[in-house]
Amino acid sequence: VSGGEPFNQGNGLFQLLKIAKEEYGLSTVVYTGFSYEELIGRCERRPIFNYIDVLIDGAYKDDMKEPTLLARGSTNQSFLFFSDRYEQKDFYMPAKVEIIISRDGTIRETGFSKVELY
Secondary structure, three states, X not given: OOOOOHHHHHHHHHHHHHHHHHOOOOOOEEEOXXXXXXXXXXXXXXXXXHHOOEEEEOOOOHHHEOOOOOOOOEOOOEEEEOOOOOOHHHHOOOOEEEEEEXXXXXXXXXXXXXXXXX
16 A cells, blocks of 8 residues: 555544455555554554564665665565565566656656666
8 A cells, every 4th residue: 555645534443454464364565654653643542563574664765776676665674574475586676667658758667777868
């Protein structure tokens, strides 16, 4: 789960994670700009962390881009493992991207890349 700030929609995030894990047996990885310590204060009454396998926390910092752990944007971000479903080695991955060039010349990239397009 990423995009925007998932924990700003705490109730919806909790329900999504709970359904994903309990009803579908899916693993869950959540990205947040907050630190884990900040989240503890925000989520103390909700067992949301019981439904997260991996939390990647911390604000993305462009000057600290991560060259090897592509699932983490910058080196200041941490991996927090709340289950034994994953290990840090699972997040060493080759660059995989989809590049879309629109008719007007706009370039969009999705995925994880080691190459700067611009």
